[in-house]
Structure formats: C-alpha cells, structure tokens
Amino acid sequence: MTTQQNTPPTAQVTVEELAALMKKAAGVTVDPAELADRLDAGFDTFGLDSLGLLGIVGQLENRYGRPLPPDAERCKTPGDFLELVNSTLLAGA
C-alpha cells in the first residue's frame, strides 16, 4: 500500500471518519453529530476501551501507511485524538 494511492492531498481524519472507525474497530455506534458535540468527553463515555482505540490507531496507520505517535493510543478524548492524529498527518504531508 503506498501513501500516494490512498491519501488525499490534505489528509485529515474527520469526526465522521472517527465515528465510522469506532463502529468498525470496536463495535461502538455513535452519531457523528453527537461525537462532534462531545469532543472533550472521555472515550470511555462512548463505550470505547483502550483496545478499541488501539484498533483505530492500527487502522489509521494502515490507511495512511505511516506510524502514529505512541501517545495516539493514550488519548482520552476524541478531541485530543483528532488533534494529535491530524497534526501528525499535516506535519508529514
């Protein structure tokens, strides 16, 4: 898998994409609009555990063909997670 084929020029993970990943990787159903409203709420309040977040990190790493920083899987909230992931992707773009 190469970065060129799979990554849009301005690769950023959206709230909608995070909601889809929470569903796919951890079976957690969350409305993207609610996720957007509660970016500072703990992942645990959505029913996402640490292994679920690790699975999301793994899927993003495979999608973008690059590692994410170790702190990604330690993020406590969707807001922190998106900020860290997107700043990492931006820095590497």
Place this chain on the structure above:
Amino acid sequence: MSPSNPRRAAVTGIGVVAPNGTSAETFWKSTVEGVGVLDAVTREGCRHLPLKVAGEVRGFDPSALIEENYLVQTDRFTHFAMAAATLALTDARLDPDGIGSPYSVGVVTAAGSGGGEFGQRELQQLWGQGSRFVGPYQSIAWFYAASTGQISIRSGLKGPCGVVASDEAGGLNALAHAAQVIRRGTDAVVVGATEAPLAPYSVVCQLGYPELSTVADPARAYVPFTDGACGFVPAEGGAMLVLEELDTALHRGADIRATVAGHATTFTGASRWDRSRDGLAQAIRGALDEAGCAPQDVDVVFADALGVPEADRAEALAIADALGPHGRRVPVTAPKTGTGRSYCGAPVLDVAAAVLAMEHGQIPPTPYVHAISHDLDLVTSRARPAELRTALVLSRGLMGSNAALVLRGRTGSAR
C-alpha cells in the same frame, strides 16, 4: 462440606444455549422428549473436512442478545457464554444492577479450546497481510479466560472470578470451584461453560483425537454403550448457572432449584480409558462422601457416555464399583447423545438437565441409543417418570480428567 461452615451452594438460575434449544425451556422440552439434533456439519469452511456430523447451535442470533461492542471483541464461544449468563441471571431474577455490592457476585467458567474461530481469522490476517492487520482484540478473544472476563465486565460482577482449565471434566470442576467460592463468603457465582469448536482450525485440531467419530449418519455417529459405539460427536454451546449461598438466596426469595452437594475429581492420563474405571469410581466415592450420600441414595446417573467401547466399559464398571449392587439398578441416562458433546459445556448441560429432571420427575432418555451392550439400566426411547431427590453427574475428558458431581433436588412442594 465442613460442618463448621454451613454455607451451601444452591442452583437458582439456569441459562442454556445448546444445539437442541437456546433457552432452558426449549432445551428441557427437546431433552425430555429425546429429540436427537445431530446433523451434517454446515459451519462455514467445515463442510469438506472429515468430521461429517456434529451438534450445531442453529438459529442463534447473537446481535439480538448482546451489544455490538462486546460482539466485536469476542469469539462465538463467548457469545454463547454471555447469552447463557444473561439467561441464567434472568432465570434467577438476580439483576446485576440490583445487587447490594458488585463484589458479592463472581464468575467462573471452564473452557476446553478457547476462541478458535476468532483466532483463525486474525492469524489469517497475520500471514495474509502482515502483523499490522491483526486486531488488538485477538489478544483476549482466543483466550480460555475470555468468557469469565467478558461476563464480569458486561454484567458488572466484581466478586471472585476464575477459569478452570481441566479438560472436559472442567465443566463440573468449575461448579465445584464456584461452590467453594460461595463457602468462603461470596453470595453468588455465575458459573458454567460454553464451547464453539466448529470452525475449520478447531475441527482440524479435533481430527487428531482417536475418539472422534467421523461417521456420516447422524443416527449412528454417537451411540455409546452399544455394539455400534464408534466414538463421540462434538457440539457447540453449553450452559451457565447461577449458584447462590442457600440462606442468602432464601432470604431474597429466590427459587431454590437444587443444591451442589458433593464433588470430586481425579486424573488418570490421556486416552487411558481402562484406567478411567478406577479414576471415575474414586471420583464418585469422593463426591458421595462429601454429599453425605450412600450409594443407594443416588436416584439417577447422568453418564459421561463417551461412545468409545473401552471407555464405555470402564464407565459401566466404575458405576458398579462405586455404587455396588445399586449400580445395576439405578437408572442411567446420557441425553448428550442427542446433541453431541460440547466439551466443557457438556457436563454443565447435564447438570442443567439433572436439575430439570428432578423438578419434573422425569428421567430424559438417551437419543439414538437402543440395544445396550453393558450391564446398565440405561434409559432409552422415552423419558421415565421417577421421584428424583439425588442426581449423580459424571464427566471425563480426552486428556484424562474424571469428575463426579452430586446434586440434591429441592425438598418440599413441586414447582
């Protein structure tokens, strides 16, 4: 049971997910009517394998019973366990949210093979795409202990938890362990075993067992205690029970279904069926001794019934050795011939059947089995009415564990 500690373990709830029924009610109806449900193996990826007949749990929709986040991270054997645990808690009218302290209820399961289907899928990812494509839940889903952990987390049960890995007899040993947890001070334990051994990797593992029956005719594939005995048929499913401290259960107004009165277990080596005679007899004597029962107190025996001639002979002789002349008179049954053997789940299903048999005063028959070639009063063809106060459940594992459990029915008026 120590006289200085009168705490006793009572069965107050039964949850069944079995090939012949996905509730205790349907399981009992099929069991007492002697319905055999052995059929061609249809699980995905298994049809071409030499195992032709098994007991599949069909019509089980886990998504109707279990939240998706738990389904994603668990194997089919744990889906069965979570569903059966919920059924058992509901049957016991024990609401996990309503218990005084979450530390007062524990969870104990036994497992023979863990999550083979989930593990196979992730290993295929590993060798097909690479290590980065293995999901993190592989770390827990395949594991023998997964069902205990997930039931505990899902139901918020924080009492003593454990997993018994002691071969097929582990199903009975888990009940004994739970009874011990209760004697030591815990109010209740959700306990039992479920298995899901019908996935390609799991089936291939079982093909190495010389005791496995690969006969393609469901009516002839698993016929213990007959001249046609040709091994055993595996099955999916199992049962979870709620065991409670007797006085605590009475105090909350629970329905006391039976008490776990005695148990013992021995080990005689893998596939040493001749030796299982002494091992099983010793387990029976130990269980009766702990229960304070004489051999003639036993009203019905739920046999292990492996279906291997040497093993069947050893079991018939063990019953005679341990029960004396009563061993030739006591009714013996093996309803598992109708469903197949779900490894650790099989003896727990027998315990569920024994409790229900005592409640209904009916000894369920042994499906598919007709002409008996051993000196046993095996109940065949149709259920036999009988007043049942004490049931003896036997189990042996392919790796050499033997166990016996004595159950006492409720005294007093009928349900």
